[in-house]
Amino acid sequence: TVGTDHHPFDRLITWAENWAGRVEDWDVQIQYGRSRAPVQGTGFAFCSHDRLQELFEISDVIVTHGGPATITEARRLGHRPIVVPRDPTRGEHVDNHQQLFSRRLGAAGVVELVENEDDFLAAVVAVSYLPRQRRSTEDIPPGVFKVGAVAEQLASLRQRSSRNR
Secondary structure (H helix, E strand, O other): OOOOOOOOOOHHHHHHHHHHHHOOOOOOEOOOOOOOOOOOOOOOOOHHHHHHHHHHHHHHOEEEEHHHHHHHHHHHHHOEEEEEOOOOHHHHOOOHHHHHHHHHHOOOOEEOOOOOHHHHHHHHHHHHOOOOOOOOOHHHHHHHHHHHHHHHHHHHHHHHHHHHH
């Protein structure tokens, strides 16, 4: 899932469809938002929160952008999410808050941080073998999510401000 941000995240779409083209026995669902639609796998732009929860529930592997809410939801359902943070130098976001947040979670062992396609492919295979563990997000320091939520709010305000100019 690339989330709902208005910036395209075609890099992650390409990686996901490359994976989908390599595996015939996987049902690869790709939420592409405002990015281009994938040519491999099953793509959909947006869905309801309930539908996203259903997909997370039945999925073996969750790949997501560096959004705190999505990471939290995946963790709550027992997943170790593969996180690909958006890169502002590629026009994928307004600033580097997703990179900073995701790297912090990766260093803490909370997520599988991925920043290139080779690591992405290896992570999908590795995570697919991990057992799901139902857990709360209590193992993640609350401050981590507070920082992530504030960063998302600030980025949203900056986006609205720049559109109103």
